[in-house]
Amino acid sequence: MKSGAPKPKASPPRRPRPADPGREEIHLSPREWDPENQAGKLLEVLPKSGSVLVTSHDNPDPDALASCMALQHLIRARTSLKPRIAIGGILGRAENQALSLELELDLYPIDILEYQRWDGIVMVDAQPGAGNSNLPRSMPIVAVIDHHPQRQPLDLPFVDIRPDYGASATIAVEYLRAQEVEWDTKLATALYYAIKSETQDLGRRVAEADRRAHFALFDSVDWELMHRITKAKIPGDYFALFQRGIASARLFGNALIADLGEIPTPDACAEIADFLLRHEQVTRSLVLGRYEDQIVFSIRFTRSDLDAGLIASSLARDFGTGGGHDQMAGGRIELARTRLDQVESIKDVIVQRFVEMVGVAQYRPGLPLLSADVSETGSASP
Numbered sequence: 001m002k003s004g005a006p007k008p009k010a011s012p013p014r015r016p017r018p019a020d021p022g023r024e025e026i027h028l029s030p031r032e033w034d035p036e037n038q039a040g041k042l043l044e045v046l047p048k049s050g051s052v053l054v055t056s057h058d059n060p061d062p063d064a065l066a067s068c069m070a071l072q073h074l075i076r077a078r079t080s081l082k083p084r085i086a087i088g089g090i091l092g093r094a095e096n097q098a099l100s101l102e103l104e105l106d107l108y109p110i111d112i113l114e115y116q117r118w119d120g121i122v123m124v125d126a127q128p129g130a131g132n133s134n135l136p137r138s139m140p141i142v143a144v145i146d147h148h149p150q151r152q153p154l155d156l157p158f159v160d161i162r163p164d165y166g167a168s169a170t171i172a173v174e175y176l177r178a179q180e181v182e183w184d185t186k187l188a189t190a191l192y193y194a195i196k197s198e199t200q201d202l203g204r205r206v207a208e209a210d211r212r213a214h215f216a217l218f219d220s221v222d223w224e225l226m227h228r229i230t231k232a233k234i235p236g237d238y239f240a241l242f243q244r245g246i247a248s249a250r251l252f253g254n255a256l257i258a259d260l261g262e263i264p265t266p267d268a269c270a271e272i273a274d275f276l277l278r279h280e281q282v283t284r285s286l287v288l289g290r291y292e293d294q295i296v297f298s299i300r301f302t303r304s305d306l307d308a309g310l311i312a313s314s315l316a317r318d319f320g321t322g323g324g325h326d327q328m329a330g331g332r333i334e335l336a337r338t339r340l341d342q343v344e345s346i347k348d349v350i351v352q353r354f355v356e357m358v359g360v361a362q363y364r365p366g367l368p369l370l371s372a373d374v375s376e377t378g379s380a381s382p
């Protein structure tokens with residue numbers, strides 16, 4: 001099966017940058033844009049023999065998992081290498097656990113890095129130094145394939161970063177098609193689910209390439225398997241999470257901010273931030289939580305006048321790391337033991353920075369979501 005040649009895409013017009021978060025620049029590695037041959041170039045930079053590892057960001061989401069699977073499949077099909085997939089953190093959301101179980105993913109913990117020599121590491125849906133991966137810099141990274149905006153220069157043998165794409169899985173689909181490597185129903189279902197969830201059913205930050213990949217996969221999807229993933233049974237504490245999210249949420253004009261307290265998985269904040277964003281008056285959400293010895297937060301925007309990734313990075317400044325896309329982003333702050341008593345004050349700083357950056361500081365201290373009279377809190381749109 002050969003794909004139609006993906007056309008080079010003009011980069012989208014840049015939005016005005018927020019005043020403060022604009023201090024970080026976006027770097028782009030020069031690349032000869034030849035989408036048909038990107039997969040070929042990737043295969044060329046891999047070692048001819050030895051151990052190859054495919055990895056992604058910590059606490060992987062469906063896009064990270066499916067992209068790892070696809071690259072492992074591609075490399076197995078076109079070389080004599082037998083790459084392994086290793087991930088850091090945990091599989092949080094029930095859907096992600098179902099994906100891993102149903103597809104019988106052979107995932108190694110990222111600690112595997114320490115126990116043997118690696119000849120080449122392929123990173124997908126993530127970039128070294130981006131803050132959401134603890135991959136040591138000394139590791140022999142040979143390739144980065146991602147759709148997150150590139151925030152720092154990467155001097156690596158192969159870099160393919162397409163920030164206009166909705167999902168890294170879409171890039172992986174293009175690689176498979178360009179190399180004429182077939183997918184089975186499991187891989188197709190994983191990739192389809194990745195594109196579907198990452199773009200919220202092709203509704204959020206989606207490119208023509210994502211739609212093409214979506215339709216290319218469609219006939220290969222196992223829909224019963226898909227159902228078992230998307231409608232996975234959820235544990236009881238999931239409901240408590242929503243209760244805490246709603247009970248703690250405060251409305252600041254067009255922004256909702258919630259603090260979940262202790263969370264069962266690091267991606268809980270993202271899930272509640274997505275949920276709160278559906279409020280009819282709200283175009284921005286920020287959700288914080290505490291996972292083990294980390295403060296984690298997620299940001300979601302429905303408006304695209306500010307870059308959520310840059311704001312996330314500014315929120316975490318001096319404490320930890322943050323980043324992401326223009327409308328979905330997050331960060332984490334690792335707490336040294338001596339700072340455990342500072343959790344609340346650090347969370348306060350994050351909230352105060354957020355309300356100032358998104359222009360809702362005048363609504364402080366905010367109104368409780370459940371008793372808020374929306375007619376008195378100001379209009380959501382300018």
Ligand SMILES: [Mn+2]
Binds near residue numbers: 125147168198
């Ligand atoms: Mn992704």
